[in-house]
Amino acid sequence: MSEHEDDGGYDTVFSFPAVDDDPGTEIGVLLMGLESERLLAGLGVAADDPEGDPAAATLVVDQLRHGARPDLTLAAVLATGAARWQAARPRLAAVAPVAGFRSAALRRQWSAAEDVVAAAGVAAGAAQRVYFAACWLRRAQIDRLCTKP
Numbered sequence: 001m002s003e004h005e006d007d008g009g010y011d012t013v014f015s016f017p018a019v020d021d022d023p024g025t026e027i028g029v030l031l032m033g034l035e036s037e038r039l040l041a042g043l044g045v046a047a048d049d050p051e052g053d054p055a056a057a058t059l060v061v062d063q064l065r066h067g068a069r070p071d072l073t074l075a076a077v078l079a080t081g082a083a084r085w086q087a088a089r090p091r092l093a094a095v096a097p098v099a100g101f102r103s104a105a106l107r108r109q110w111s112a113a114e115d116v117v118a119a120a121g122v123a124a125g126a127a128q129r130v131y132f133a134a135c136w137l138r139r140a141q142i143d144r145l146c147t148k149p
Contacts, residue, residue, distance in 0.1 A: 027054050027055070027130055028110040028113075028114070028130055028133055028134060029106045029107060029110055031054075031058070031130065031131070031134040032106060032109075032110065032134060032137060034134070036135075036138050036141035036142055036145055037078070037145060038061055038065075039131060039134045039135050039138060039142065040078055040081040040082060040085065040135065040142055040145050040146070041061045041064065041065075041074060041077045041078050041081055042054075042057050042058055042061050042081070042127075042131045042134070043080075043081035043084055043085060043128070043131040043132065043135055044076070044077030044078055044079070044080035044081030044082075044084065045057040045060045045061055045077050045080075045081075045127070046125070046127035046128040046130075046131045047080050047081065047083075047084040047128065048077075048080065049125075049127065050124035050125045050128060051124075051125045051126075052125060052126070052127040052128075053126060053127055054126055054127045054130040054131070056127070057127040057131065060072070060077075061074075061077070064077060078145075081131075082145065082146040085135060085142055085146055086146055088120065088122040088132065089139075089143070091120040091121070091122055092116055092117065092120045092122060092132070092136055092139075094120070095116055095119040095120045096116045096136075109137060110133065110137070113133040113134070113136045113137045114129065114133045116133070116136055117129055117132045117133045117136060
């Protein structure tokens with residue numbers, strides 16, 4: 001817990017990544033900067049390839065956004081991602097801590113999201129794990145995207 005108890009429940013201490021941090025953490029921190037639609041599309045791509053790589057899923061999403069994939073559409077992967085999210089969302093919510101200390105440190109937020117995904121047992125591979133964690137961190141926005149008509 002931070003020594004700053006009066007900062008609204010957030011740990012605002014800046015920290016550099018540890019040299020022995022998992023490379024997936026750095027991928028997660030990069031994905032945290034993407035818009036929600038791209039995260040949901042990434043989940044859709046990852047759902048079709050359980051053993052897929054997070055970077056490869058991100059590349060496919062970018063190709064789809066630019067119309068460079070005649071075999072697949074952005075709308076299709078968004079629909080797949082939404083279906084996968086809606087199926088897993090209750091399990092993620094069931095294992096997530098109800099309240100607690102939240103950190104402003106991105107790597108700590110990412111680690112907590114990965115813990116939720118692991119505890120829920122919803123991801124089959126690295127890409128799914130990463131995209132579920134990213135979507136979990138943006139769950140309110142992802143939920144809204146999934147309920148759009």
